[in-house]
Amino acid sequence: MFQMSFSTFRERWELFAGAMLSVAVGVALVQASILVLAATGNPRIPPGLTRQQEDEVREGFVGAATVMGMTAFLAMFLAVFIVSSTFGFTVAQRRRDLALLRLTGGSRGQLRALLLSESLLLGVIGSGLGVPFGLVAQHVQIWLLIEIGLLPDGFTAPWRGWAAIVACVIGIGVALTGVFTASLRAARIRPLEALRETGKAARVMNTSRWLFGLSSAACTVAMIVWAQSTNLIGALLAALGISMCGAVAMSQLSPLVVPLTAWLLPGGLVRANLREGVRRSAATASPLIVLVALLLGLSGTFGSLAAAGGEEAKRSVNAQLVVTSTGEEAERLPAVEGIAVASRQNAVDITITAEVPDEGTTRYYSGIVAVDAADYARTHKLTPSAWNLAGLTGATVFTGPARHGDGINPGQVLSVDAAGQPLQLTVVGGLLETLEAGDSFLLPREVLPRHVWSGAPTETVVQVAPGQNPADVAQRIRQQGFGDVRTVAEWATARAKHAQDGNVEILIVLMGLAGLYALMAVVNAAVIAGTERRREFAVARVTGLTRRQVIASAVAEAVAVALIGVVLGCVVAGAGLAGIGAAVRKAIGVTVVDVPWALLAVVVIGSVAVVATTSGATAAVATRQRPVELVTAKE
């Protein structure tokens, strides 16, 4: 069997090149991710940082670990996908050869063994390439993570041999998983098929496609329905689920959906070819469906959440302006003419220690805000809670939205270290959860020594006096020497952008990766399709088309398929976003959906360009030979 696998490999390496590359990239990413994960597991905090900065570094490490985990997972998921579609392709293409093996005495088990050993070979070669790729990938990943601020400068991940071994084992596992359904299908090929002259090609919609396609479609529909009636967290999960399941459903069912969509195209050769070459068009469209659905679905989801958070923040304040300054400077604001209330909110650098039911003794350094309860209450439309901010005087503290649900209950006494001065504050209430994480604790400014809040970064929420024009008041505030004065709308937008910043960067990393895989899958499909169509192209030329016309029609067809793939991906992403929109509406009363138009444009142009180039190039290569040699060529 190995001899056969080797010769098949040698003979048709270009069929396997894409799958091999995707295994190699998968192994590289898994290995790099393991190494980076292992290094972030024991964070080395650079000396000389404030506790808030240390907190940020720690959070960065957690973020980096999340990105790594997601990258590795996504890489494996997509590699299985590519390997399985490659083998699906080659099994369909080699039906006669495989039937011939059965005819000459091969058993079903031997046929399965043949495909498994081919994919083992693919997995071993791919893994072998993946280890050195991994070293490169690791540098790139660390550089990226430092660049987007999740890891501190100078971060390094030491080499560990076991990571390479684990990655290789996973790579081989991925190759074997990918070949599994194809090997079952191959074992069902009947020996008689070797003899059929016009060997009716296997149905493209085979049982496993129906099974996976319909069950994913059912899951998607269920999630779409559920998303309409759930809360925001539910809708978020549903949107992610819809993107993934929907993408799988669409791509598995693409042999049905693509030709159907082709009816929308103007008639002619392209449409006829699309309907004829179902397997080919499905293979090109499915990675694009997955890419677009994931890309637009995820970034649209996070974008919408951030936009909704901004909207919520805007609606939660009963004010017109927000001024940023130090605590000391902010003290001058109430005196400015035309200001009714100036709620100064100092982000103070103190430590609060709390007994948290699930986590034991926990120290908090960030998100601690000192306020004047009365001013705060007048400038904020607080979500009704059982607690009255009026109680926030003396040695008391409120839990903020970020700590809602942590189990820190009223009556509990928290120890506070305010720049060396110990305090005991009693929890007297809490704010409800918001879309954005929000602050951790609110405490009365009066309990803190002045030097603790005077230098702290401070946001002052300003309510102008009745009859005053906010713009005039803003002007007056600027004249008092305050540089950073914004309207509430500007402030909310900036906040939303900031909240999304981390997400967007993480997304870019993941999306870049998904894009890379989609690219490999598309190129793979184009190369396989090109070799498959050599003879068809030759026949077209013999019947009078010029080489240029043949290439042009191949490109037109591929571009049409790419566009169909993009449209179907958009349908999936749209379904996810609709759920988010409904949930946001329920949470804050307005529908906020952020459609990532720029990303959409990039994806459309990029995928059309890639598909056009590869299909053009493979068609050019496939038509290089004189047509007559191919048309008259023997089996």
Add this chain to the structure above:
Amino acid sequence: MNSAHPAVQLHQVTRVHGSKNTGVAALDNVSLTCPPGTWTAVMGPSGSGKSTLLHCAAGLDQVTSGRVLLAGHDITAAPDSVLTALRRRTIGFVFQTFNLISSLTAEQNVAFPAKLAGLRVSKRDVRAVLAGVGLADRATHRPRELSGGQQQRVAIARAMITRPAVLFADEPTGALDSASAKTVLALLRDMVRTAGQTILMVTHDPAVAASADTVIFLADGRIVDGLHAPTTHDVAERLAKLES
């Protein structure tokens, strides 16, 4: 080989394509016996059921009713494992299209079935068989580097190496020029006369059919005529009558 039993025996075999009620009968109540060491040719107009007969006899196609016996084994409802074992040891195939595995060289193609069967074949044996079909110098060529006649001879060498009791051939010379066809026929004759193997062969060339011991004629899925020790002239005459 089990010489007490006929090599191939079809017993009132009917094969209907499509549903039982509305389908067409490609074979209609056909009975046929091929004794060991004989060469039988099947002739008939296109669509008369020749290929279907061969496929049913070889266990490649399921009969709708009737029984099929191969070297004494009833294979009518045999499971795949039994049929696989038969294909490995008892029967061989040669077809009009050459049916070689394109990624393997000539000698690998020849050795492959034996390897599938778990038999050890030495390179020497393989080369000897290839030399026997006149391809000693082409052992390491791939199918696309060989002419049609050469490919067909590789296919015959493949069928010879395991010395199958029964060889099924569907228009083995159909795609060959007359010189190549002669070589191939000589090889087949040698298998029957010298090695005592049995051949069931479909052809539509009277000259080819005349090499066989017996010719049967099919029309619309039924055996309508037969000839022993045929001559080319007799066969052509009967066929012309059938086709008119």
